[in-house]
Amino acid sequence: MVKRRLLSLFLVLALSASVFAVTNRASAQDQTFFGKTALDLFPDNAFPTSSPEVIKAERDAAWKALLAANIPDGHALGNGKTITVATLGQGATGGISGTIYFWRPAFEAATGAKLEIAEIPFGQLQTTIPTDFLTGQHTYDVIVSGSWFYGDYVTNGWIQPIDKFIGDKRFPQWDPKDTIDSIHQLYVWGGKQYGTQMDSDAQLLYYRRDILSDPKWQAQYKKDTGEDLPNPPKTWQQLLKVTSYFNGKDYNGNGKPGDGISLHLKVGGQGMFHFMSLSAPFSIIPDPGPNPKKVTKTHNIYWFDPDTFEPLINQPGQVAALEFLQKLAATGQKAQFGWELGEAWQNFFDGNAIATFSWGDVGSLSQNPDKSKIKGKLGAAPIPCSETWYDPDKKQMVTDPAHPNCVGNTVGGTWHPTLSAFSKEPELSYFFMAMIANPKINFFDATTGWQGIDPCCNYDLFPPAGNAKIEDYTAVGFNADDFKIYIPAYADNLSKMPIYETYLRIPGTPAYWTALDTRLSEAMTGQKSAKQALDDTAADWKKITADAGGPDKLLKVYQDSIGYSK
């Protein structure tokens, strides 16, 4: 009898002890991450705002994401070691580099290692990193840079694939298959995965949903022009009519005339990406065969002739597009020609423009009440199509408003980490890369806006494209109506377009794009005609190719990068 009582007492004690231990470990994990609290890992100065409420909300969200990411213990890999991450340098709370700074304390806590950050200004990227490799310094373990550098990085053997690490339980987990296909292509080369998920860039159309869906304006537009107000505009030509109409009108009702379009066209300000996304539907046509995406000599081709490497940038389609861009820019302010990206965005956020077309950042940034007056008024749509385009088979411009030509794009940096082939700590470095790529962490980063990271993957998008919910976004303070339009538009833009503009990833890509940027500026500021500017660009490109060793050296790489085979 006594024995049974003792036994049951013992069992109860043991049970309580184990329950106690379990709950304590759970609660210990709720409160610390490898011994650090949320305040340790995300101090006040890790956030670019000074508002305590915003800081608390973001810190809580970051903490939740970190715990949900199930970061394994990395001390075996990293204790006492140091790695150096080279990143596009925009400050400790700026875009892209802000992500690295933000997650550094958590990485150091989980691995016992030290993370050095080397910031490289945007203008220095194409100088500093190649010089480091070419002179044998090998200072960096991880390089966070733009996707256009793959041509240089891979063909020179500067970075190494990371396939072997994916799925290994010693590292944080992420799945490349989560990434939308058109973006994922920028993370691989020759069938091997080189990058870990971080940013994703593509341009889409943004507009003032409140104005275009206002029955008053719709009636007025119909009265004045005899046509229906497109909501949203589906082609560039429709967009031009809309921005021309609204340019100079007081559509905000505050006594000040607004702009039609808001663009940025300053030299060196990445204006050439906007030309790339705009000119795509003017100059790229799908293959008429069973696979529209098939790359042939005349279909799905934009940059160079895939057989001769002759520049195609001055084909009639691109020339028509540039002339169109000149007309479009005229429906905005003259000062646009000196604007950089931030200024053009700000003009739109101030409510001064009917439309702009740009990267995904506009979506999250428009939700910041400090900077944006258009929260709740945002409209988004896939990049417009074109009613006219160049048909290389017929060798003439074709116009068909009833069946516009639609071409998607992935223009932009799509900034992400790659692993140096010379790193002395590849596994530790990959640990950091994978941590940033973890779905929970990556989703959080995309919602902050200030990190400059855009939605990329199925965990960002609503069904059927992904498995996110609107509540994920309203939980961080985003407007439900805005995001119910923005996220599906973003998803469609990346996956539903019939064909996509190829991304140039040959060695020396920055040089070709810089030449294009310079010549575009000459055309837009009226120094040259569109045709002359693009002819000059083609001449510049021929010279760059010749200086690089001739077309033969680059042709195979180009064919591989666009998936062309004879």
Next chain:
Amino acid sequence: MASTTSPTVASAAAVPQRRVEARRLTLGRALIWLAVIIVTLIALFPFIYALTTSFKTQRASYDGTLIPWLQYEPTLANWQAEFGSGGQETMRALTNSATIAIGATIVATALGTLAGWGLGRFKYGIGNRNLVSWFLSQRFLPPIATVIPFVLLFKQLGLIDNVLGLIIANATFTLPFAVLIMRDFFADFPSDLQDAALVDGASQFGVFWRVALPIATPALVAAIIICFAFSWNEFLFASVLALRNAKPYPLMVAGSDTVRGIVFGFVSTRMLIAITLPVVLSLLVQRYIVRGLALGAVKG
């Protein structure tokens, strides 16, 4: 001034003359003062504007407003960011810049003043003119041509990403300034002073060190200021030779140019931070550019 008129007439005529002269002098001085104020404002204006902009949000920095509270809401965010989570990098960059500039200036002015004295007072077989133009020719070559050779040279010497490497580079680049400025000054140095000291038993170096240098302070300060400014501002070599540890401040300034455009708030704070140390230094040496300090000694 001899006068043949009678004293009373002369003095009567002299009084209004002096008053006219005094008035003309005051008007002249006033005009000079006005010109000085205008010039100072022009020199100062970008810094004032930077000060204002450093307290603006990015949004407000696109506007051309000048007066806080009246025209825009000031914020401390830019300054906090500079010294907050990025503070470690800021301090390291400033320390590097100071070390490099001070080190390079000491070397350049020391070697340059010695060489300047030599070229100003003595004759060399090769020809002084040739030597001076040889020193000057070191400034001819655009840095772009020597960047990579310097990288290769320093790699051999193990001086990449090392403050010492940048000190050597900047000393080399600014040495010609010191040589030319000091030479010009010493060329006009009165020989009697030099001879007098030699007669008194001073060595050649003694003449230089104890007689010439003190008198040469205005020129020396000019040389120091210029060598320091060049080294402090140098960007191109720093961007290639300094990768992580030896990054000087101009590289941090360049980081204000982001993919979204220039963050004017950061440019402003960084520009102001960048000029603080040199300005403090130059204020300290201002009193050495004193007029006529030497000439009392010359007159004897």
Next chain:
Amino acid sequence: MKSRAKYFFLMPGVIWVLVFTLFPLLYSLYLSLTNARLGRETEFIGFQNYINLFSDQKAGEVALFSAWLTIGSVTLTMVFGTFIAWLFNHDIPGLKALRAILTMPLFAAPIAVGYMGVVIFNEQHGPINNIIASLGGTPVSWITAPWPARFAVLITDTWQWTPFVFIVALAAMQGIPDELFEAARLDTSSAWSTFRHITYPLIAPALGTVALLRLVETFKILDVPLTLTGGGPGQASQTYSFYAYLQGLRSPFQQGYASAMAYLVVILCIIISSIYFWRVRARFE
């Protein structure tokens, strides 16, 4: 003893320069005779780079702009710098305090000045256009029109380097004995006359040196156009050194061609300085 002492003064500087510049100079001269590219094999091609350079239209355009910029900047900085030095050479209270302010532009890194210039020259809201508008003029398109952009670079460069001339000119003026000024004041009360006959001749050598230094420096201007206008609009405000920089330190890292461009500047500077030293040879011998 005197003859040996003189080498003691000269040799440290000479040795330093030889040690640290001999290799880079010779190596870059060698590079200019090759088709060197970072990371590829180098072939000796003799003077081909130089020949190509003469038929490079863009090189001609940027050289023209650089020449315009050089003449403009040297002229303006010399005139303003000397004038301001003359202003400060008076015995007026308060000047000493303001002197330090006048040297401040020199210490602002050209990089930073270029970026600040973007704000200051901002076409819509920048203070310069605001002032122009308030005086009744039309705002200038500083960044988006070719000639205003070039002037923006010129203005910025002049603002930054006038203190350089100022410092040297002032130091030279301060070295002029008081008695000379006293004598001048008795003979004439015209400030211009005093300047022309007393001050200027005595500071002319220093001014000559500074002018030569400024001339040599402006050929190498890179930081300001890089950050203020990006060389734009188009390439309207690209300087010669900017173009060389694009060739040598941006893809395709054409070290050979960039070195050749640089050496042409060297040849030009040698010619200019030879003329200078020949004309003022008396001062040196």
